[in-house]
Amino acid sequence: MKVAIDVGHASGTGARGNGLEEHEECTGIARQLHQALTARGIESVIIDNPQLGNREDLNEAIREVNAGDYELAVSLHCDCSDNASARGAHVCYVSSAGARCAALIAEPLCRLLPGRAMTTVYRGNLAILTRTRCVAVLCECGFISNVVDAGVIHNEKAKIAECIAAGIQAWSSVNG
Numbered sequence: 001m002k003v004a005i006d007v008g009h010a011s012g013t014g015a016r017g018n019g020l021e022e023h024e025e026c027t028g029i030a031r032q033l034h035q036a037l038t039a040r041g042i043e044s045v046i047i048d049n050p051q052l053g054n055r056e057d058l059n060e061a062i063r064e065v066n067a068g069d070y071e072l073a074v075s076l077h078c079d080c081s082d083n084a085s086a087r088g089a090h091v092c093y094v095s096s097a098g099a100r101c102a103a104l105i106a107e108p109l110c111r112l113l114p115g116r117a118m119t120t121v122y123r124g125n126l127a128i129l130t131r132t133r134c135v136a137v138l139c140e141c142g143f144i145s146n147v148v149d150a151g152v153i154h155n156e157k158a159k160i161a162e163c164i165a166a167g168i169q170a171w172s173s174v175n176g
Helices: 022-039 054-067 098-112 147-155 158-176
Strands: 001-008 044-047 070-079 092-093 121-122 135-143
Touching: 001 022, 001 054, 001 121, 022 044, 022 070, 022 135, 022 147, 022 158, 044 054, 070 158, 092 098, 098 121, 098 135, 098 158, 135 147, 147 158
Parallel strands: 001 044, 001 070, 070 135, 092 121
Antiparallel strands: 092 135
16 A cells, blocks of 8 residues: 655645644654554655645645555645634545545544544545545644644644554555
8 A cells, every 4th residue: 555645735835823834743744654654564655845835735746646656645734713712633535435534544533632523524625635536535633723732733743643544554454
């Protein structure tokens, strides 16, 4: 199995909160996820184009995923809200295979970052999900605007990555 790990948003174009910036935090999560997948014998490649604008970064990520022989693409993000009490992770999907993968990732991830009523969400309007040829999911790794979630995002990247890797491994064993 080969997984594309997309660092969502170009540098400086994503969410900000509690002194943190989305791209920087997701880059750290991506590195930890790559290590966690490697430890499980799952090949992964980090896709990151921080120097591009946000639209160009998205289009390049889609191009790179589609040019590779990936079975799964995972896009990493941090949510943001004007409501400082909004918190929790969730995983977005567009296909039935994506829904199964999202559920397996969300189960451990949402135990680490609880707070959402829905842990998986169909999002047919996200290009990273609709324009990639392989199964794709988008992980919102908590609210960067919530002080509790921001602490986990900043200080517990390895735990976030382990939750995502465990879900990927479970999905791979069912679909492999």
